[in-house]
Amino acid sequence: MAIKADEIAKIVELFYESKWKEMHIEVAGMQLFLSTDPNARLTNNAMVTTAAASSVMQPVDSSAVPAPQTSTPAPAAAEKPAAPEQVSANWEAITAPNLGTFYRSPKPGAAPYVEIGQSVTIDTEICLIEVMKLFTSLKAGANGVIRQICVADGDMVEAGQPLFYIERV
Amino acid sequence: MAIKRLFVANRGEIAVRIIRTAKKLGIETVIGVSQGDIGTLAAEMADRAVVIGPAASAKSYLDVNLVVHAAKATGCDALHPGYGFLSEKPELCRLCEKEGLIFVGPRAESIETLGDKLAARALAIESGVKTVPGTDHIANVEDAKVAADKLGYPVVMKASAGGGGRGMFKANSAAELKASFEKASREAETAFGDNRLYIERFVERARHVEVQIVGDGEGNVVHFGERDCTVQRRYQKLIEEAPATAVPDDVRKRLHAAAIQLTSHAKYRNAGTVEFLYDVDRVDFYFIEVNSRIQVEHPVSEEISGEDLIAFQLRVAAGEGLGITQDQIKLSGHAIECRINAEDPYNQFLPSPGRIKGWQPPTGEGVRLDTHARENYLVPPFYDSMIGKLIVWGKDRDQAIERMLKAIAEFRLDGLKTTLPLSAYIINTQDFRDNHITTRWLEDKGLPAFETTLE
Numbered sequence: 001m002a003i004k005a006d007e008i009a010k011i012v013e014l015f016y017e018s019k020w021k022e023m024h025i026e027v028a029g030m031q032l033f034l035s036t037d038p039n040a041r042l043t044n045n046a047m048v049t050t051a052a053a054s055s056v057m058q059p060v061d062s063s064a065v066p067a068p069q070t071s072t073p074a075p076a077a078a079e080k081p082a083a084p085e086q087v088s089a090n091w092e093a094i095t096a097p098n099l100g101t102f103y104r105s106p107k108p109g110a111a112p113y114v115e116i117g118q119s120v121t122i123d124t125e126i127c128l129i130e131v132m133k134l135f136t137s138l139k140a141g142a143n144g145v146i147r148q149i150c151v152a153d154g155d156m157v158e159a160g161q162p163l164f165y166i167e168r169v
Numbered sequence: 170m171a172i173k174r175l176f177v178a179n180r181g182e183i184a185v186r187i188i189r190t191a192k193k194l195g196i197e198t199v200i201g202v203s204q205g206d207i208g209t210l211a212a213e214m215a216d217r218a219v220v221i222g223p224a225a226s227a228k229s230y231l232d233v234n235l236v237v238h239a240a241k242a243t244g245c246d247a248l249h250p251g252y253g254f255l256s257e258k259p260e261l262c263r264l265c266e267k268e269g270l271i272f273v274g275p276r277a278e279s280i281e282t283l284g285d286k287l288a289a290r291a292l293a294i295e296s297g298v299k300t301v302p303g304t305d306h307i308a309n310v311e312d313a314k315v316a317a318d319k320l321g322y323p324v325v326m327k328a329s330a331g332g333g334g335r336g337m338f339k340a341n342s343a344a345e346l347k348a349s350f351e352k353a354s355r356e357a358e359t360a361f362g363d364n365r366l367y368i369e370r371f372v373e374r375a376r377h378v379e380v381q382i383v384g385d386g387e388g389n390v391v392h393f394g395e396r397d398c399t400v401q402r403r404y405q406k407l408i409e410e411a412p413a414t415a416v417p418d419d420v421r422k423r424l425h426a427a428a429i430q431l432t433s434h435a436k437y438r439n440a441g442t443v444e445f446l447y448d449v450d451r452v453d454f455y456f457i458e459v460n461s462r463i464q465v466e467h468p469v470s471e472e473i474s475g476e477d478l479i480a481f482q483l484r485v486a487a488g489e490g491l492g493i494t495q496d497q498i499k500l501s502g503h504a505i506e507c508r509i510n511a512e513d514p515y516n517q518f519l520p521s522p523g524r525i526k527g528w529q530p531p532t533g534e535g536v537r538l539d540t541h542a543r544e545n546y547l548v549p550p551f552y553d554s555m556i557g558k559l560i561v562w563g564k565d566r567d568q569a570i571e572r573m574l575k576a577i578a579e580f581r582l583d584g585l586k587t588t589l590p591l592s593a594y595i596i597n598t599q600d601f602r603d604n605h606i607t608t609r610w611l612e613d614k615g616l617p618a619f620e621t622t623l624e
Contacts, residue, residue, distance in 0.1 A: 098222040098229075099201070099239050132234035132264070156242040158220040159229070160204055 008032065009111045036152065091147050093162035094140065100129035102163060104153045106137075112153075113137075114146050119169070126164060129157065144168040171487035172196050172247040172271060176240035177215065178261075179251030180230060182541045182557050183463070184211035187249050190479040201239040203229035205549045210541045219243060224551045230254045233261045240270055247271035247486065249479075253553065256462040257284055273486040275439040275461045276386065282435065283459040293456040296434035298427045301446065301455040303369035310350050316368050317346055323371040326350055328357035330365070339371055374449040374607045377401065378413045379442045379460075380428035381470040383481045385491045386438030392425045393470045393478070394500045396442075400595060402518075402611050408592055409466035410505045411473050414566055415604045416447055416454075424454055432459065440467070440482045449607065465508065465558065468539055472504035472562040502562055503569040505596070507577070509540070509557045511548045513586035515623055522550040527583030531576040535562040535569075548585060556587070566604075570596055594619050 015023050015034045023034040096102070104112040104127055114126045120140040128135045140146075148165035151157055174197040177184050184200055188211060191198045200215040205224030212218035221239050222229030229235065231254055240248050248270050250256040259280045265272035274280070282288045290300050304316045306329060317324045323341045326349055338353040340346045350366070358364040376399040384390040397413035398406040413421065428443035442464050444457040467478050476498065484492055512518040528544040540557025542548070548556055561576055563569030577593040595615055600606050606615075 098232075098235060099219060099242070100235075101238075101242065131232075131238045134234060156219075159222045160220055 008115065012115070013111065087148065087165055088167070091165040091167050092142065092144075094126065094138070094142075094164040094166055096129060096157040096159055096161045096163055097138070098129065098131065098159045100131045100136075100157060102151045102153065102155050102157045103128040103130060103135070104149070114140075114149075114164075116146055116149060118146050120144060120146060120166070138163070140164075140166060142166055142168050170194055170196060170483065171489065172483055174199065174243075174245045174247070175273075175483075176201065176236070176243065176245035176248045176270075177211070177251070178230070178236040178240070178248055179254055179256075180206050180209070180211060180541075180552065181555070182539050183251040183465075185214060185541045186539055187251060187479055188214045190477055190483070193477075194480060194483065196483070199240070199243045199245055201229075201236055203551075205551050209546075210543060217243060224549065226254065226551065233258065233264055236261070237264050237268055237270065240265075241268060245270065247273055247483075249273040249482070250462070252462045252464060257460075259284075271486050273439070273482050275437060275441070279435060279437055279439075280461050283441075283461050289458050290456070292435060293431055296431045298431045298456045299454070301369050301372070304367050306365045307350075307368055310347050313350050313366075313368060314343060314346055317343065320368065320370045323373060324368050325371040326353040326366050326368055328353065328361055328363070328365070329367055330357065330361035330363040372446055372448045372451075372455075375399075375609075376413070376415060376447040376449060376606075377406075377444065377608055378416060378424060378447045378454065379444040380424055381440070381442055381464075381467065381478070382428050382432050382437070383440045383478070383485060383491060384432050384437035385485045386436055386488075387490075388433050388436045389491055390429045390433045390437065391491055391493060391495045391498060392429055393474045393476060393498060395421055395424055396466055396469055398466060399606050399608055400601075400611055400615075401608055402616070406466065406508070407588065407611070408505065408507050408595060409469055410503065410566070410569070411469040412500065412503065413447075414503070415449075417452065420447075420452060420454065427454075427456070431456070437461075438485055440478050465555070466506055468537060468558060468560045469504040469506045472537065472560060473500045473502055474498055502564050503566040504560060504562045505569045505573050506558050506560045507573065507589065507592040507596075508555055509559060509582075510554045510588045511556050511585050512554050512588055514588050514591035514619070515586070518588075519586075520550070520554050521586040522548045522554075523585045524548070525556075525582065525584045527581050529579075529581035531559070531579035533572070533576070533579075535572050536576050537561070556585075559589070559592075567602075570602060591619060594622065 021036050025032040114120060121143050122141055124140045125137045126140050127138050129138055144166040146164055147167050150162050175191050177187050177198055177200040188198045198215040199217045200211055201221040202212050202218050203222055203224050204220055219239055221235050248265055255261045257280055259277040262272045262274060262277040282292060293300050302320050307313045307316060323339055326338045338349040340349040353366055354364045378395050378397055380395045381393040382390050394411055395413050396409050396411045398409045400408040431443060432441060440463050442460040445454040446457055447454045471478055511521045513521050524547045525542055525544060530538050537560040542556045559576060561569050561572040563572050573596055574593060577589050595601055
């Protein structure tokens with residue numbers, strides 16, 4: 001028997017309120033991995049493919065002009081995507097439209113807009129980006145399944161930075 | 170220095186310029202760049218670069234909330250707006266103050282007062298600085314005659330509701346006054362539905378002269394001499410120099426005094442420029458406006474004074490006072506600056522963005538280049554066309570002219586068209602060498618002559 005969505009929400013809430021850094025649950029062939037570290041990744045996970053992802057690393061910003069090619073990027077520059085081996089080739093990045101603070105939930109303590117594995121449509125709200133107390137919700141922009149959440153709640157994100165990876169359906 | 174980490178809310182050469190001084194003073198820098206400016210020189214030089222928004226300025230460099238959010242989120246304690254973009258937006262200044270960030274600029278009220286032409290004029294009059302002599306509304310030709318006699322010919326009649334040169338008619342003598350008045354009145358009525366006129370003294374031959382000042386916000390102000398920015402095309406300055414040797418020494422002293430009087434009266438804080446119209450024939454000057462930011466042409470004042478104006482901006486913003494007295498500021502020699510715009514002077518100044526393929530800037534004694542460009546740099550089409558400023562210093566104006574001509578000849582810049590050949594042409598004309606130019610010289614005489622040099 002599988003875990004129901006509301007049960008997952010409950011677990012996430014418990015984890016959120018706990019002082020734990022990580023949580024890993026396996027039930028009925030399903031794995032749930034929670035971490036407070038945005039860079040933490042579940043290893044040995046059959047679900048996470050190790051396919052190379054050179055193509056998905058590019059769409060950080062489709063509107064950007066080609067940056068000057070001469071130099072290495074500035075320290076702590078824009079892109080902080082997940083390590084390439086953890087992104088499948090057929091996933092697409094959903095990027096931040098501008099700099100701001102990233103929030104996964106509509107308000108503190110509320111359940112996140114989306115979780116990994118959740119199906120979304122073009123209009124599904126997936127997070128909030130806050131700029132000087134002005135909150136703007138971001139929509140998925142595509143029909144698909146959320147495969148990765150790249151940023152921790154409350155972190156600063158930059159324009160063009162991948163926030164989620166989605167697998168289109 | 171009370172400032173530990175500075176947010177640079179600008180791009181291009183001025184961002185590079187600000188970061189250089191910050192580094193020198195041991196201040197950390199964070200720059201907020203647009204997606205069009207990732208990997209640029211300023212982004213590389215800063216301790217950290219964050220991407221704030223898309224290439225379009227309205228969604229990046231011009232978004233007050235975005236830059237303040239970025240400054241706070243990266244732990245900055247101060248924000249430098251550079252020039253252009255948000256540098257003279259009181260909203261940015263206010264938001265910085267509210268959020269506990271030091272704004273490297275004037276107080277919001279100063280920006281508001283100085284940004285409004287009428288308020289600035291009132292401030293000038295209040296502090297005893299002359300503006301272009303003129304009248305209130307003039308009801309009829311008889312009153313106009315009385316006023317014009319008092320002002321001295323030539324005079325110009327302007328529509329109260331006017332702007333952009335419409336409804337303006339010149340009268341060279343009393344004999345011409347009646348016809349001009351009637352024409353101006355008619356055009357004012359048709360163009361603006363308001364036939365009210367006022368009269369101003371007409372400055373036939375004008376030069377643009379401005380005084381560089383720094384104020385501490387407590388009424389203490391020092392000046393770094395004046396600049397002459399008479400070479401203009403469509404009100405855009407192209408070549409600037411310091412000092413203004415076309416202006417007699419005693420008049421220059423009075424210019425400095427007027428600039429200090431006005432900004433001191435306003436308890437102005439920050440580097441600033443007080444702009445004047447210099448009347449060549451009457452050997453007199455009139456206040457135009459105050460620019461409450463660091464200006465593009467500040468390097469010529471730095472070159473003749475040996476002082477770092479960005480450092481002064483940071484000092485006074487941090488509340489550390491001027492740290493210098495007027496008699497400690499020694500001006501010497503002559504400096505000239507040519508703006509390098511990515512525009513084609515051979516083809517109606519068409520913008521010429523693109524990639525710089527060859528880049529070999531000039532070197533040598535007294536040569537300075539303020540730029541964010543380098544080999545392979547792609548000049549983006551989204552922003553101002555200025556890609557740098559070539560500055561030279563010489564012991565006198567003649568030496569500065571020779572150095573500039575040599576520097577431009579040495580400058581190898583392939584891949585785009587720039588205004589440098591035009592600058593070289595202008596500087597080499599007899600009119601420029603003799604310093605006999607006016608604000609209308611380039612458009613009336615310089616450019617037509619330049620165009621005849623083309624095949």
